[in-house]
Amino acid sequence: MNGAGPLTTLRPERVAVVIPAKNEAERIEATIRSAREIRGVDLVVVVDDGSTDATSAVAMGADALVVRHRSNQGKAAAMATGAQMVAIRDGAERAEGGERFREELHAEPRTPGHTGPLPAIDPGTDVPRALLFLDADMGSSASAAQGLVDAVLDEGVDMAIALLPPQEGAAGMGIVVRTARRGIERATGWRPEQPLSGTRCITRETWEACQPLAPGWGVETSLSIDALSSGFWVKEIPADLHHRATGKDLSGQLHRAAQLRDVLRALARRRHTIADLEESPEPVGGEETEVWTPEPESTTSLAPSETAPAGPTSDASAEERAGRRRATLADLPVDGAFSDDETRALGDVDADELDAALRALPVDGRFAPDDVVFLAGTDLARLAQRLGRAPVDGRFTPEQAVIIASHLGTPEPELPEGLRPPISPDEYASLVVHAAVEAENS
Template sequence: MEIAILAPVYNEEKYINDTIKGLKAITYNPDIFIVDDCSTDNTLNILKDIENINVISLKENKGKGNALQKGLETIIDRYDAIGFVDGDVGLTSREMEKLISPILERKADVTIAKFPPPKKKGGFGMVKKLSFYGIKFFTGKEIYSGLSGQRVFKTEVLKDFKTIPFGYGVEVGMTIDILRRGYNVIEIPVEMSHDETGRDIGGIKHRLKQFVHIGIILIRKIFER
């Protein structure tokens, strides 16, 4: 089975090198595709110096959903399974191996990484609650990691989507659509970590943007029913 890992990144100069190192350590030897969403820091220059990866450089920043869409347009017909990973997980990206195994063993159509509890206080749980209850409302299923960007799909699942949901609502929107179509989704506990946001102004703005994007996705789903 041919496997690819797709990582949309924006201004990840601090983590991207280690994230790629972790992906290269996966025993299944997936092909690695990095979609640079018009980074303004040194991310793209770092990527140019890394061997044995594929870089897709976008000319305009349009968000995570668009970056994933552009990446898939390039690779979807070439692989049997495709994983998504965020650029800020560092060396813990090696844990993606745990998500690949059930796909290869035909135990799941989609796997989602279930992270351990955060190491520092972040928000107040509103975004997670919106994700959990939004998914449950539309599908009847309880998915605790609906916000997780670390996933692996059988390619046939991804081909069922005409477009990827936009912005920070991408994971929740996709999870709802996948479950509605009857695919088998399982959550896999992993020892992964990412760049956690705190309760400062930047962190609050980030979570507010997440909340709004997810809310828009859920409202759109009402009219799709």
């Protein structure tokens, strides 16, 4: 656990379970029934994230509140939808008065012309439910999350994270876990044992402080960093939970590659750049020892846009130069404004040359400011060639281009058996990450 104490000011008394699910018709009912056994739980919400089976019907049959995404939007989006549905239910209960609602008779009417019973609500504040996120495939083991709920409701923990026992059939390579762990530790000073554990109980106040969520499989990493950075109390709690493990087949390999891609994306968004993660961590007892250390990439040397005059300068002239520099950088294909640190990082870069190189990439959309800083130090001509040769249908997103740029030092991926071109840009980005892992392991 981290060294902080509880920060949430209004302690919750009830818990809502949120279960993101996709094609879990065989397991979802057992998971819901087991979740209802947890003391403090009075609401179960299932978010069907684009299932093609009977997940929604089975969940409704088990008396869960079900909301359905028409297409798969990813874990983070499903979690956000579930939390929103709980907030709607909390709001509706407050509007109806909730448990504190009662009617009283008054000798004098409060409203002219009204002498009948008037509603009165206890002045105490209704605290929103805490959120308990569970995997849909946990089945009868879901009730073992009781310890997380107790930590939040009774102990005052703001976010409790499940420490799971070894899962039968798991075949992970460890690199995703180590990358997330090192990133969280660099950002906050806290070293989690299981940084990717998705089973978490979190107060509404903590949840709101962690918005916006990182997309996809990076959501757990961003939740930990944002909660800790905001001063909330985060604690890992042992829980005898079990779920379907990811194997070594093609599906499992692509899943882990996508996880690594999203974790790197989450860390980059939290200003903890991919470059910071390339240092080798010290071995941890019980872990696999392979280390991901991408080869240094050649970079395009971008000429300075202007030479600073020699000798001392006034603060006013420095501010004027900074203002002109920001105006120049604003013409780049960037979504948002550069911070002072990012502006200084791009101080010696020819903005026109960088702009032309970025626009030459087969990418749709604008880059985040911190992505531009990262890309300015890479070989953008080489990246353009790599993206142009990719057997994909469509153009890349800025996020996918950044992930591929971070792996230019590794061989181009080979399409695994069963996957025929053209593939989607997202599949290609996942394969690039997986190829980097395989190159290091070999």
